[in-house]
Each structure stands twice: as structure tokens, then as C-alpha cells.
Amino acid sequence: MFELMAVTKALSDETRIRLLAALEEGELCVCQLIELVALAPSTVSKHLSILRAARLIEARKQGRWMHYRLASAGAPQAVEQALDWLITTIRTLPRIRQDRQRLAQIKETDPGVLCSQQTRQRQGGACKLNEVVLSDGPNAV
Amino acid sequence: MFELMAVTKALSDETRIRLLAALEEGELCVCQLIELVALAPSTVSKHLSILRAARLIEARKQGRWMHYRLASAGAPQAVEQALDWLITTIRTLPRIRQDRQRLAQIKETDPGVLCSQQTRQRQGGACKLNEVVLSDGPNAV
């Protein structure tokens, strides 16, 4: 029962559904998934750990990068069937199709470049935006 | 996406899984489900409304009684497939088998009698049982 609930709880969050859908096309590294769902690295990492605990995804470490993929054929049957159901069900949903397009763009960028972009955004990169907002614009103080 | 999430969220609670499993064998009224999961009527009613909103179950009103059953063939394909997956997956789980046995007992009692028993229990009615338990039996003080 515990294992079943791990699966159903893992599937009960929209972000995690999107992550699974993204992985349908093949293995991705964390920074690519972060780029797709546009959430903090710690948040995405937590979502991935929940999916992994439910055995819906598997991980592979390569240097500093972690690569995630959907559970393989070796997974429990309940997990495999759940994934089958999910993937066929979500394929046509607008949100998922949108993600799929965006993912194609993301894959064009080298993951290394992607990571450094994200790091810059989290650090000083946002300052320029703040300055503009604070000195001018509709939300000026 | 909204409809899909309604289904996955509905399946993310253990009580609701047990309710679905109970309904696999056929239609049941609310008081029978209350008896099975041993939760407050308002709680069970809420769970049923969540399952119903996800279209996993359907309802039929007969007088003061509401009868619930699993979604029929007319349900959305995603719902039907989810139910198929769930029912086959949970059938062997200890907790569900246990519920199935208890449900057989519950069905032996007339629902009307069941309801009045429950009403008495929620009010002062538990006293008689308490007295017996307190004065004698395996749990006597």
C-alpha cells in the first residue's frame, strides 16, 4: 500500500506530471528540467526525488551532472502501467504540447551554457531588472 | 490538464483508494462506506465528492439514501483506464483484502439498521458498549 501511495502522490502534482512528460522523449539533466518548469533548483530537485522514490524515474550521475529518465522495463509492473496510462493520457494536452516545443528549444542550448546562464540569473543578473523597476515603470517607488 | 489533475489528486489519498476498491464489487450506500473506513460522515461525504468531481464514481439517489458506484463505460477514457490500472494494482494488497472481508460482514447488516447504529454511536449510544468493555471482556480495566 505504501508503494502504491508513493506512486499516486507522486502523480498528484502538476509540475511532476510535466517533468515526467518531458522525460518521455529521453534522458535529461537537471538544469534542462529547471529551465523547462522555471522553478528554483532546490524545488525541482525535491520533485525529482519524490518521483524517484516512487520509482517512476531513474537517475544516472555523470560528473557533476545528474541525468534522469523514465523508469525502465525493470520497474515494478504497477509503476510501468501507471506510466503507460499517464503518457498516453497527457500527450494531447495543450500544456504538455507547449512544454514539448519549449523543450526542443532548450535542447538546442548546450547544458553547460544553460547552467551558467541560470547561475547568473540567480545572482547579480536580476539586479539590472530591479534597478529599472525601482527607478521607473509602473511599480516605481 | 485540470481534469487529469482532478483524477491524480483524487487517487492520492489512501481513504479514497479504499473507497474505490470497496465499490469494485458493486454499488454501496454512504453509511456502508462510513462503516468500512470508520470516519465521520462529513469526511466520507467529502471524499466521495472529490472522487465524483474526478468522475471516478457516479451517484444515484434513492429516497434519503445515496448509492455510489464506480464510473461506468460512459466515463472519459482517461478515467476508465485509471480505474483499470488501480483496481488490478490494489487487488492483492493486504489492506484492501482486509477491507473486502470486512465489507462482506457489513453487507450482511441492513443499511437502515447500520445507519441507526451509527447515529446512536455518535450520540450517547456508545455508553452501553463502553460499560460492557469497562466492566468485563478482554479490555476490562
Place this chain on the structure above:
DNA sequence: TCAATAATTCGTTATTTGGCGAATAATAAA
């Protein structure tokens, strides 16, 4: 019509969950 009853809705409380940033771990590069 009025009381009883099956179920639901409402309001409140406690727990769980999702989100973030800071700190940490692990690995690569200088």
C-alpha cells in the same frame, strides 16, 4: 404539518505539501 433521518455543506483546526534561499556535498577545473 411536524419530527426523524440520511447525507451534505460550512467553519475550524492540525497536518502535509510546495516553494524559496542558504548551507552542504560532490566533482571538475585552475
Place this chain on the structure above:
DNA sequence: TTTATTATTCGCCAAATAACGAATTATTGA
């Protein structure tokens, strides 16, 4: 070895959720 970088874990806060009892609705029976 030291620094940079990728990802995770931790600690905190806000939002969502499950539980209950009280009040309400809908229906039957007196």
C-alpha cells in the same frame, strides 16, 4: 590544493488538504 560549479539537503514560510462537529438540506414517516 584551491576555486568553481552542479545538484542536493535543510530550515523556514505560505498554501492546500484531511479531519471533525455543527448547521443545513432533502426526504420519509408520524
